[in-house]
Amino acid sequence: MVARTAAARKTVWTAPPQRESPVAFAVLFLYGSPLITTMNKVHTVQGQPVDARRVAEALGDRSVVLIGMMGAGKSSVGKRLAAKLGVPFVDADAEIEAGARLTIAEIFDRFGEPYFRDGERRVIARLLKSGPQVLATGGGAFMNAQTRDNIAAHGLSIWLKPDVEVLLARVRRKSNRPLLKTADPEQTLRRLLEERSPTYALADITIESREGPHEEVVETALERLAQALGCAGQPAPLARRKIEVPLGPRAYSILIGAGLMDEAGAEIAKLAPGARCAIVTDAHVAPLYLERVEASLTRAGFRAVSIVCPPGESSKSYGEFARVSDALLAAAIERRDVVIALGGGVMGDLAGFCAASLRRGVRFVQIPTTLLAQVDSSVGGKTGINSSHGKNLVGAFHQPSLVLADTSSLDTLSEREFRAGYAEVVKYGLIGDRAFFEFLERRWRAVFAGGPERVEAIAKSCAAKARVVAADETEHGERALLNLGHTFGHAFERLTGYDSERLVHGEGVAVGIAAAFRFSRFLGLCSGQEAARVEAHLEAAGLPTRIGDIAGLRAGEDEILAAMRQDKKVSRGRLTFILAKAIGESFIARDVDEANVAEFLREELERRPD
Numbered sequence: 001m002v003a004r005t006a007a008a009r010k011t012v013w014t015a016p017p018q019r020e021s022p023v024a025f026a027v028l029f030l031y032g033s034p035l036i037t038t039m040n041k042v043h044t045v046q047g048q049p050v051d052a053r054r055v056a057e058a059l060g061d062r063s064v065v066l067i068g069m070m071g072a073g074k075s076s077v078g079k080r081l082a083a084k085l086g087v088p089f090v091d092a093d094a095e096i097e098a099g100a101r102l103t104i105a106e107i108f109d110r111f112g113e114p115y116f117r118d119g120e121r122r123v124i125a126r127l128l129k130s131g132p133q134v135l136a137t138g139g140g141a142f143m144n145a146q147t148r149d150n151i152a153a154h155g156l157s158i159w160l161k162p163d164v165e166v167l168l169a170r171v172r173r174k175s176n177r178p179l180l181k182t183a184d185p186e187q188t189l190r191r192l193l194e195e196r197s198p199t200y201a202l203a204d205i206t207i208e209s210r211e212g213p214h215e216e217v218v219e220t221a222l223e224r225l226a227q228a229l230g231c232a233g234q235p236a237p238l239a240r241r242k243i244e245v246p247l248g249p250r251a252y253s254i255l256i257g258a259g260l261m262d263e264a265g266a267e268i269a270k271l272a273p274g275a276r277c278a279i280v281t282d283a284h285v286a287p288l289y290l291e292r293v294e295a296s297l298t299r300a301g302f303r304a305v306s307i308v309c310p311p312g313e314s315s316k317s318y319g320e321f322a323r324v325s326d327a328l329l330a331a332a333i334e335r336r337d338v339v340i341a342l343g344g345g346v347m348g349d350l351a352g353f354c355a356a357s358l359r360r361g362v363r364f365v366q367i368p369t370t371l372l373a374q375v376d377s378s379v380g381g382k383t384g385i386n387s388s389h390g391k392n393l394v395g396a397f398h399q400p401s402l403v404l405a406d407t408s409s410l411d412t413l414s415e416r417e418f419r420a421g422y423a424e425v426v427k428y429g430l431i432g433d434r435a436f437f438e439f440l441e442r443r444w445r446a447v448f449a450g451g452p453e454r455v456e457a458i459a460k461s462c463a464a465k466a467r468v469v470a471a472d473e474t475e476h477g478e479r480a481l482l483n484l485g486h487t488f489g490h491a492f493e494r495l496t497g498y499d500s501e502r503l504v505h506g507e508g509v510a511v512g513i514a515a516a517f518r519f520s521r522f523l524g525l526c527s528g529q530e531a532a533r534v535e536a537h538l539e540a541a542g543l544p545t546r547i548g549d550i551a552g553l554r555a556g557e558d559e560i561l562a563a564m565r566q567d568k569k570v571s572r573g574r575l576t577f578i579l580a581k582a583i584g585e586s587f588i589a590r591d592v593d594e595a596n597v598a599e600f601l602r603e604e605l606e607r608r609p610d
């Protein structure tokens with residue numbers, strides 16, 4: 001987000017551009033736009049539902065550009081429309097004023113109209129490169145032929161055409177319009193309207209309105225956009241999804257949706273009626289969600305004990321494994337009972353390994369509460385703890401009987417942890433689903449904000465993982481594809497001492513994924529554009545992509561190579577990489593020449609800032 005916005009704000013106006021305040025960035029980062037929660041309201045087109053999400057999806061990275069006279073309501077309508085679509089609202093006049101550090105009236109006074117028009121044309125051209133968005137333009141902007149062509153190339157135009165009396169009334173209330181500083185402003189407005197209307201009429205959509213609430217204009221705009229984009233009447237996305245992991249006798253379901261935690265008892269009762277339950281969670285998650293899960297189990301008639309571990313990677317230890325196992329034995333948990341992992345990947349791996357070894361295998365349910373755990377670690381049955389020799393070196397394959405991914409639990413996750421998990425989501429698109437990657441490019445803000453896009457992205461990720469796991473449960477072949485970015489990423493994690501202050505796992509994966517694409521380009525396997533596109537998306541979502549982005553990592557290429565050799569994916573001394581021919585076309589390269597890796601790393605490190 002930060003990088004994308006910064007890139008999009010390259011100076012085209014003469015004065016230095018002004019950047020959003022950190023608070024505005026934070027709000028936009030977290031919520032996409034301040035009113036995003038209303039974005040899925042359903043309207044109707046001739047009796048058929050119009051879903052704002054479908055309109056936004058069909059829009060892709062194009063912008064909706066509002067044109068028309070001053071006082072037509074472009075800003076008020078634009079803000080509301082943007083909120084419904086879940087895209088940013090941008091006011092071209094405000095951008096110009098911020099860039100020039102002068103009001104429009106002052107620019108007119110000091111430099112004259114032609115100077116203003118030229119700057120306006122350049123600012124709009126720049127803004128149009130940053131869609132999707134709703135862009136409100138000044139009254140004269142659409143009169144410029146180059147701007148019209150640019151709008152046609154990057155978006156859909158809507159002429160807001162209120163009744164002339166309404167315009168007059170609104171304009172009378174504001175006296176700062178430079179073009180109306182005449183002896184007879186009303187006459188000037190009528191003349192301007194007459195002159196401009198034939199050009200305004202070239203817009204893709206015209207909305208005529210009399211005085212009335214802006215909401216009505218917004219609803220009409222949504223309906224007309226849906227018609228223009230051919231997505232009127234399409235069904236709303238499912239709020240809940242179910243993915244099957246088809247592993248024969250070890251098959252299980254992944255349920256995805258908001259509020260599933262409260263149904264844990266009812267869902268577990270379908271699998272193990274009358275069982276005892278033991279919830280294993282950590283001290284961050286316990287105060288947030290333990291009571292809810294316990295209450296749900298009680299409602300379903302279960303007796304349950306809870307075991308709370310310290311949060312963080314240090315709990316994947318022999319000590320904690322022994323402590324939790326003993327607590328499970330003390331609670332008389334037997335084979336047909338259920339161990340429930342409630343938390344992130346650490347709790348899933350630890351509780352899963354305890355369940356795998358306790359009485360040679362106890363039933364196990366995952367309630368993942370981090371994005372990483374929902375899209376990755378809770379699915380596939382890998383469980384384990386760390387040893388002084390390395391991460392995840394002691395463990396077992398033990399499939400859960402059920403995964404309940406409550407997407408609303410991610411609302412309490414730190415922004416950094418959410419982003420880190422998002423790297424794994426992007427990974428699935430890059431491995432084998434270009435369309436999913438393109439969906440993420442368009443809709444990542446909505447995934448961050450929650451709602452149906454989040455459910456959709458998690459479901460797509462789980463389905464991708466389920467497919468690979470079903471084909472290769474114990475990682476003898478294709479499952480290695482899931483390690484895209486991990487050979488590099490694990491080396492960076494090792495070199496930063498697994499210090500989550502400096503680098504969390506998903507951030508290592510993000511740098512690793514970007515490096516894997518750059519390495520693929522280095523080897524002549526994929527184009528520079530593809531590698532740059534991957535990097536741009538990760539950066540847009542606020543993830544690191546360069547070795548230089550990792551705090552205090554001073555290692556040279558030999559140390560990085562040595563760290564890669566210690567990865568458990570090294571087979572008989574040969575390095576395995578997941579490389580790519582293109583986005584969505586990754587493959588396993590088992591015999592990569594170390595000399596090439598060293599040369600690539602040298603190049604990468606040369607770009608590291610001192």
Ligand SMILES: NC(=O)c1ccc[n+]([C@@H]2O[C@H](COP(=O)([O-])OP(=O)(O)OC[C@H]3O[C@@H](n4cnc5c(N)ncnc54)[C@H](O)[C@@H]3O)[C@@H](O)[C@H]2O)c1
Pocket residue numbers: 282283284285288311312313316343344345346347349369370371372373376377378379380381382383391392409410411412413414417505
């Ligand atoms: N088994 C697998 O296939 C697999 C795959 C990938 C990663 N992993 C493992 O997963 C672990 C990383 O998982 P992680 O990133 O989820 O880390 P984590 O479990 O340590 O969770 C990250 C932090 O978020 C907190 N947290 C969890 N849910 C929260 C919520 N809803 N609200 C607020 N805070 C919350 C946790 O207490 C912790 O402090 C690593 O140990 C990694 O090896 C396993």
